[in-house]
Amino acid sequence: MTLQQLEYIVALDTHRHFVTAARHCFVTQATLSMMIRKLEDELGVRLFDRSRQPVAPTPIGVALVAQARLVLQEARRLTELVSEEQGTVSGELRLGVIPTLAPYLLPRFLPALMSDYPALQVRVTEANTGELIERLEAHTLDVALLATPLERPTLTELPLFYERFYVYAAPEEKLPRKGPIHPDDIDLDRLWLLSEGHCLRTQVLQLCGGQSGPRRLAFETGSLEMLLRLIDTQ
Known part of the structure; x- marks a missing residue:
């Protein structure tokens, strides 16, 4: 078992495709496949289910890949310790x-x-x-x-x-011009938010007491700048 073999199984787990994993490791697909197979033979278990597309780790493969990631992290730490000792x-x-x-x-x-x-x-x-x-x-x-x-x-x-949370609104919006804005002042149906999965969206909805967000507008973006520009055009 070598660190290189551990790098190969981690790459395959990450990319779930032999060609992509080999390209990431700067080796041929045949080399990567052979080295993973050797590791499996040495351990006496199959780490990946090759019959599935994309390739997926077996139950024991999931555990061993997770451990491989830890081993590789600690191996990198060895070189970092030397660099720190040398002042770099x-x-x-x-x-x-x-x-x-x-x-x-x-x-x-x-x-x-x-x-x-x-x-x-x-x-x-x-x-x-x-x-x-x-x-x-x-x-x-x-x-x-x-x-x-x-x-x-x-x-x-x-x-x-x-x-702090700030509200970015068009001038014609009926919101308080001075002092803080209360969540009850905000109409959720007129609120433009980032797409699902962004923490800012979740935080705003929690603050405003909403769960699903605006109902009238079907628009998703991961860019705050896009939202600002759209509001500027109102």
């Missing part, structure tokens, strides 16, 4: 960020991070909260910028800042 920061940082934060936060720190630590490779994944949580718990991400609280016992939360 290197390796790969797998960073996740939700779309509502990405265009506003990443430009504030990412260029400086890359400049201060030239040996550090940063891989950024933009996705909604649910997907990022899954990736954190699967150890395919190291850290993520999310809206809290998450209340997940498997994750550690470190608050960075707090923000």
